[in-house]
Every structure is written in C-alpha cells, then in structure tokens.
Amino acid sequence: MPDYQLLIFDWDGTLVDSIGRIVEAMHRAADVACVPRCTDVAVRGIIGLELGVAIRTLYPELDEPLRIETIRRAYSEQYLALETEPSPLFGGVRESLEVFRDQGYRLAVATGKGRNGLHRVLADKGWLDYFDITRCADETASKPDPLMLHEILAHCRVQPERALMVGDSTFDLLMARNAGMDAVAVGFGAQPLSVLRECSPRLAINEFNELRAWLEGRHAQRPAEVSEHVG
Numbered sequence: 001m002p003d004y005q006l007l008i009f010d011w012d013g014t015l016v017d018s019i020g021r022i023v024e025a026m027h028r029a030a031d032v033a034c035v036p037r038c039t040d041v042a043v044r045g046i047i048g049l050e051l052g053v054a055i056r057t058l059y060p061e062l063d064e065p066l067r068i069e070t071i072r073r074a075y076s077e078q079y080l081a082l083e084t085e086p087s088p089l090f091g092g093v094r095e096s097l098e099v100f101r102d103q104g105y106r107l108a109v110a111t112g113k114g115r116n117g118l119h120r121v122l123a124d125k126g127w128l129d130y131f132d133i134t135r136c137a138d139e140t141a142s143k144p145d146p147l148m149l150h151e152i153l154a155h156c157r158v159q160p161e162r163a164l165m166v167g168d169s170t171f172d173l174l175m176a177r178n179a180g181m182d183a184v185a186v187g188f189g190a191q192p193l194s195v196l197r198e199c200s201p202r203l204a205i206n207e208f209n210e211l212r213a214w215l216e217g218r219h220a221q222r223p224a225e226v227s228e229h230v231g
Contacts, residue, residue: 004105005156005158006105006152006153006164007105008107008109008164010110010186011109012047013048014186014189015093016088016121018083019047021082021083022047025075025079028074028078029074029075029078033071035059035062035071038058044190048168048171049137050137052072053142079117089125090208091208092209093208096208096212110152110175111137112137112143112171122134132155132156133152133156143174144174144175146175146178146179149175165181166183167184168186168190170196170199184202184204184211188206193206
C-alpha cells in the first residue's frame with residue numbers, strides 16, 4: 001500500500017491551464033462595473049478563493065453589495081465568453097490521473113470554482129463520475145479554511161496523514177496545513193514556486209509528471225533527495 005491513499009487536486013492552474021482566462025475575465029468584469037483594473041499579479045494572487053471573497057479581497061474599499069454583485073456577475077459572464085472552447089488540461093495530467101487510478105489511489109477535487117462551473121467543465125471532459133468526490137467553494141467554506149478537505153476526507157474515510165493536496169496557490173497549501181495534510185506546490189499555475197515554498201510544501205514541481213515520478217519513486221528516495229525537490 002502507498003503511504004498516501006487519497007490525492008486531492010485543485011482545478012484551475014493545477015489540472016487545467018485556465019489562469020490567463022481568469023485574469024482576463026476579471027479585467028473585463030472591472031470594466032463592466034466601472035472600477036479600476038487590478039494588476040495581473042493581484043488577480044493571480046486571489047485565484048483559488050471563492051469568487052465573492054476574491055472580489056472583496058481585490059476591492060476592499062467597495063462596501064456596496066450591489067457593486068460587488070455586479071462584478072461577480074460580470075466575471076461569470078466574461079469567463080463563459082472566453083471559455084467557448086474549454087481550457088485544456090496541462091501536459092501529463094490525463095495520463096497521470098489514469099495511472100494514479102490504476103495504482104489504487106482515490107482521487108478528489110477541491111476547488112475555488114462554483115459548482116455550476118465545475119460541472120460544466122467536467123461534463124465537457126467526460127469526467128462527471130471520474131473523481132470520488134469534488135467540493136466547490138460555493139457549497140462549503142472558502143480556502144484556506146480546511147472545511148472542504150475535512151468533507152472530502154470524511155466521504156473517503158481517509159485520515160489526513162494518508163491524503164495529499166496538490167495546488168498552485170498559497171490558499172491550497174495553507175488549507176492542507178490547516179487540515180493536517182501534506183501538500184504539493186505546483187509552479188505552473190497562479191503563483192510562482194518562490195511564493196509557494198514559503199508554505200513548506202512536501203514537494204514542489206514545475207511539471208505535472210514530476211508528481212507521478214515522485215509518488216512512484218518516493219519509497220526509494222533518501223530524505224536528502226526529497227528536501228532538494230522542496231528547497
């Protein structure tokens with residue numbers, strides 16, 4: 001049996017190459033709502049949060065619920081317009097997930113997307129029944145609160161030390177820490193590894209296939225070799 005039984009993945013920026021569209025959709029939403037555009041870096045820094053929390057983080061000076069709701073609706077509309085052709089999976093994702101399933105891992109998704117958005121993209125990829133469980137930010141607490149991870153663990157009947165969270169934002173890694181889980185930092189999504197390493201992930205990767213190689217070879221690795229990955 002592997003040390004880990006359950007692999008939990010963030011969606012945007014971890015499995016799917018959608019960060020650019022998220023940033024552009026937020027810029028367009030700002031134009032619709034007549035508020036200043038935030039920088040690309042600022043928008044990338046809130047990816048992973050529930051949408052309402054993300055907007056309030058970007059625009060803390062806005063205390064008008066109607067203006068916040070305008071931005072929320074505009075973002076959803078603009079993102080759908082950009083997603084006429086769904087964002088692609090990162091290289092190695094589909095093949096690696098198949099290998100993980102064949103090796104006996106349970107698979108789950110913990111995402112800042114809303115349920116409707118995740119359902120749409122899972123349906124497009126023929127994955128509605130692919131994962132053991134998926135949890136979305138609009139049906140539980142927003143990251144980095146560990147509630148969605150607790151719900152996934154309870155559903156799968158897996159202890160925190162036997163689960164691994166894989167994500168591209170500090171919110172993912174802090175959520176895992178808050179749940180008592182190990183985490184893998186993904187450096188090809190919303191935030192760079194230089195930022196993610198501050199959360200002390202178990203592993204830091206620049207390509208998805210590195211996760212597969214690490215899981216397959218971790219029993220043979222010396223502790224020094226693992227620390228070189230993270231450092």
